[in-house]
Amino acid sequence: METKFDSTADAVAAALRELIVGGELGGGERLVERDLAERFEVSRIPLREAIQQLAREGLVEVFRNRGAVVRTLTAQDVEEIYGLRVLLEGDAIFRSVKRLDEETLARAELVHRLLGEAATTQKQGELNREFHALLYGACGNARQLASIRELRAQVERYERLQNTLLADTPSFQDEHVAILQACHERNARRARALTAAHLDSARRIVLEVVERLAA
Incomplete structure (x- = not known):
């Protein structure tokens, strides 16, 4: 039924x-x-x-x-969420890389450029979500992608606070370039490793915000 x-x-x-x-x-x-x-x-x-x-x-x-x-996140919440994100997103891009078509990669390149030009953290957040969704989308596991979206939503509000994501755009963009390059080369292991490192950069930013708010 x-x-x-x-x-x-x-x-x-x-x-x-x-x-x-x-x-x-x-x-x-x-x-x-x-x-x-x-x-x-x-x-x-x-x-x-x-x-x-x-x-x-x-x-x-x-x-x-x-x-x-x-819900107010604690430092422990942040560590747990990003630990799960590394597992889920690393696996998603690992399995997606060799299935990505040229049109999807071109779209990801465009979103990457637009992200560098975005003037607000809200717009950057939207483009950042789209960038990663494009690269994960071919993994073939809808439940996994839904879990990734939910985990991202739990921490994204902290990324937006005090323009933290806007201030760190150059380093995030460099990491995106490396991830894109690994995808173009169809190097699944490197894409997974770079995605894990990228998430660790975001984890440090969110953890600083959470600890500052708690203090």
């Missing part, structure tokens, strides 16, 4: 996710159902479904007496 997906709950979840990733809803902030239902012009049923979806993704925590709050 085919299960119908609740597109309203999905749309609300997407809107809430963007508010959290963009920093409009900060760590520890309560998600007041009445206010959010009015804001999105929906009933509380799809809103609660959306909140539960974000809880499963690790963006929100739901407490019996406090309701839902935006």
Whole structure:
């Protein structure tokens, strides 16, 4: 039997996710159902479904007496998330490299150039996601790609804080160039190693932000 997906709950979840990733809803902030239902012009049923979806993704925590709050990441959370990302993204690009067609690589080159020209961290975040999605997309595992997206969403809000990603664009771009070169050479092992190193650079930035906020 085919299960119908609740597109309203999905749309609300997407809107809430963007508010959290963009920093409009900060760590520890309560998600007041009445206010959010009015804001999105929906009933509380799809809103609660959306909140539960974000809880499963690790963006929100739901407490019996406090309701839902935006999850605040600890240093340990960051280490665990990036440890998983290295495994998942390293494997994704390893299996994807030899399947990438020239059109996809050309698109990745274009996104890489646009990323270097982007003026805001929000735009950079969008282009950075697209760049990696293009290089991972041929891995052939939809569940793996979904897990990568969820893990990225958990930490992306910290990358955007205080223009950290914008300030570090040159080093990130150099790492992207090396990854692209490995893909052009169809060198899967090198692409995986470079992706792991690239994620370690991002981990250090996010860890600094998380520790600074905690202090």
